[in-house]
Amino acid sequence: MHFKAKFLATAALSLVISTAAQAQSASDVVATVNGTDITLGEMIITRAQLPQQYQSLPNDVLFTGILDQLIQQQLLADQLEVEPARVAIALTNEARSLRAGEVITAITDGAVTDETLQAAYDERFAGAEPATEYNAAHILVETEEEAVAVKARVDGGADFAETAREVSTGPSGPNGGDLGWFGAGMMVAPFEEAVLALEVGDVSGPVETQFGWHIVKLNETRAQALPTLDDVREELTGQLQSSAIESRLTELQDAAEITMPDEGAFDPEVLINLDLLKVE
CATH class of the missing domain: 1.20.5 (Single alpha-helices involved in coiled-coils or other helix-helix interfaces)
Structure with a gap:
């Protein structure tokens, strides 16, 4: 065949294949089992409902596997002579x-x-006003007497960070007691109250929490920037969707005729009585 003729024939075949693929619909019959059709739509739904671990398998593998599954299910379903009420x-x-x-x-x-x-x-x-964040350090000891002694050392000119590295029992001790930045509600109440009472650069007296006794130094404060729309987009989306569903359900319930059972008409324990499904 002439090269040009071969090219045109190949192009025509590709067009036919492409057109056929585009023409496929959910109602297309993929297989027939004893007169019962299995459609492309049924296969697509089955594919979409597969557990996550199967979703990444190649589509050619899934196509064969899903078709085999549906054929086998139809063969078995055809054997059911009397359909139970539970179905x-x-x-x-x-x-x-x-x-x-x-x-x-x-x-x-x-x-x-x-x-x-x-x-x-x-x-x-x-x-909304930007919330305040705090940068503080602390020295944690076991007793009030130790805390009083630490406070006296710092008031007497001892370096706070060096003292923390020397005597603090908390995990921040090796880092000079530095706690980094935190906002309201992130620390236990007595500790937070002590921080809020300080001016930048001040050192607190002994503060007791469930962790022990603290001497706290407020290093710095700053205004926490408000979140952007993108920061809270997912949260707001969920709230809008939930609110819309609740609102629509309220409208539907208000407009509907709903009959509820009298109190005590059904024993809640009946929900586990599977034998009831056998008698209808």
């Missing part, structure tokens, strides 16, 4: 759950936009 009940529950999930997805998708995120961010942080 129909489970299918009802599954259908209800799937339909509810679709509605939830629609609600949550509509709840989060650039505008709603910005409004939620502004509502939370409009007028």
Whole structure:
């Protein structure tokens, strides 16, 4: 065949294959078992529901494995002559759950936009004052008497960091007692109260906590920057979605006719009575 003819034939074949791939739909029949069709959509759903450890397998391996699985399931399902009540009940529950999930997805998708995120961010942080962060060091000892002696040494001119390295029993001792930066609520209450009472450069008197006795030095303070929208985007997204779902459920419940059982009509222990599923 002439080169140009071969090229055109190859191109035409590629076009046919590409067109066929594009034309595939969820209703396409992949296999038939005793007259029951297995569709491409059923395979796609099965693929999406696989445990995470199987998700990374090559698609050609998954295609064969999933098709084999569905064929085997259909062969076994065909052997069921009488369908137990529990199967129909489970299918009802599954259908209800799937339909509810679709509605939830629609609600949550509509709840989060650039505008709603910005409004939620502004509502939370409009007028908010930056929190204060503290940089402090401490010397931890076991008794009040030791703490009083440490305080006297520091007041007498001893270097705080050197004294901490020498006598502090806490893990920060080798680092001169340095605790780094922390905000409100990050330290135990007596320690935090002592820090808040200090001016920068001041050294506290003995402070007792469950860890022992502390002498605290406030090194520095700074204003903690407010988080940006990107910092809290995930949190705000979750809040907007939850709020939208709760709001919609309230609307639906208010508009619905819901009949509830009388108190005591059912013993809660009945939920574990699987024998009830055998009698319908």
